[in-house]
Amino acid sequence: MLRVENLTKVYKNGEIEVEALRGVSFEVKTGEMLAIMGPSGSGKSTLMHLLGCLDTPTGGRYILDGNDVSNLKEDQLAEIRNKYIGFVFQQFNLLSRTSVLHNVEVPLIYNGVRKRERREIAKEMLEKVGLGERLHHNTNEISGGQKQRVAIARALVNNPSLLLADEPTGNLDSRTEKEIMEIFLQLHQQGHTIILVTHEKSIARYAQRIIYLVDGRISREEVVRDAV
Numbered sequence: 612m613l614r615v616e617n618l619t620k621v622y623k624n625g626e627i628e629v630e631a632l633r634g635v636s637f638e639v640k641t642g643e644m645l646a647i648m649g650p651s652g653s654g655k656s657t658l659m660h661l662l663g664c665l666d667t668p669t670g671g672r673y674i675l676d677g678n679d680v681s682n683l684k685e686d687q688l689a690e691i692r693n694k695y696i697g698f699v700f701q702q703f704n705l706l707s708r709t710s711v712l713h714n715v716e717v718p719l720i721y722n723g724v725r726k727r728e729r730r731e732i733a734k735e736m737l738e739k740v741g742l743g744e745r746l747h748h749n750t751n752e753i754s755g756g757q758k759q760r761v762a763i764a765r766a767l768v769n770n771p772s773l774l775l776a777d778e779p780t781g782n783l784d785s786r787t788e789k790e791i792m793e794i795f796l797q798l799h800q801q802g803h804t805i806i807l808v809t810h811e812k813s814i815a816r817y818a819q820r821i822i823y824l825v826d827g828r829i830s831r832e833e834v835v836r837d838a839v
Contacts, residue, residue: 612641618671631657633827644799646807646815649824664688697766701781712746736764756787
């Protein structure tokens, strides 16, 4: 599914260089659920940006679904993101004062999908995350857990090869956190490839495997459970 080889990222601030990633290498198989953990400043957010094609590495290679995306230009990265990657963020990133259904439709609008077809796809994804009865509610009328379900449905509408979740339960209480992680687990069992970035061990343990980052390097890996 994806492979990173000796990935490095250096940020420059005047004459000062900061090495955020220092030679990271790993693979993720199709249908695998992987968690990336590390303390603040470990490089996990930088790695997430590279895996999501939101940035390019300083060195090394990133192969996504057979495509070397290491040195692509911004418009090419945008095309890869749109075609292959679904994002779920801690802050939900929904459009306020618009309907749940419209929020989920947005990626399909950008892809030029006709109204009738995109509405059917959006409804199907919302039903998949248990929000089939909330289609026409505005996002400012629903709970945080429901907002995250909307965000997950939106991430799924383009049938992405890879689902990236960045601290997906960071704004939720413990009960809602469990509900959201059960959705990710169900998606994984249905064959979706998922990468979670989290600082919480309880969340990481939903994955099959955990990669621990320290000071921009992989310090160790842990197998949590066997493949589904």
